[in-house]
Amino acid sequence: MCQMPCQFSWPYTHYFTQTKNKEKILNKLIVFTGGPGAGKTSVIEQLKTQGFICAPETGRHVIQMQVANHGSALPWNDKQAFRDEMTKEEVSNYRSFNVRQGDVFFDRSIVDVYGYSKLEQLPISHELITHCQTLRYHSQVFIFPPWASIFSNDEERKQDFSEAVATYQQMVDAYHKFGYQLIEVPKMSVEDRVAFILGSVIE
Incomplete structure (x- = not known):
C-alpha cells in the first residue's frame, strides 16, 4: 500500500500501542473511516458493483434493527446501549x-x-480497548475528510456538519492511538476515489 501521509490542519499526537496475542490476519482487512456524510458508503457501494467483498457499516445496521424491533439502543435515545450494540x-x-x-x-x-465513545464521553471498558488492540486490520486506513458540499443527513444520520467534523477529529486520534497510519482520500468523484483507493492497495 502507498505511503501517502494524511495531512491535517490542527495539531495531533501519534500514539502507538504494542500488543500481544493479536488475532492472525488472514487477508487485508481495509478500513474506511471519517465523519458521517463524507462519502464512505458511496465508495463501498461502488466497490461492491466491481465485485469486491465489503463489510457493512454496523452503526446503520444497529439503527435499522432497533427501529424495526422498537428497541431503545439508538444514538438519539441511549448512546451507551447503541455503542455496546455496535x-x-x-x-x-x-x-x-x-x-x-x-x-x-x-x-x-x-x-x-x-472514537465514538470518546466523542460522546461514554465510559470505555477494558474489553473495548482489548478488542481495539487485538482485532487488527491493515495498518494503513483510508480516512474520508469532512466535505460540506456532499454532506446530508437522514432518518438514520441526524448529526449536523459540525458534529461530522468533530467525529472526524476523534477518528484521527483513535486510529493513531492504536497504531494505524491514515491515508486521506481526496475530494473527488466516487469513481476517482475508488481508483485512488485501488491504486493504493498493492501487494
Missing part, C-alpha cells in the same frame, strides 16, 4: 470476514466504536 456487531463482523479469502473493505471498524 461493539458486538464489529467483533462479529471482524471474525466473520477475517476467515474469507482475499481483501475485504470495511465501512468503519471496532476503532470507530472507541
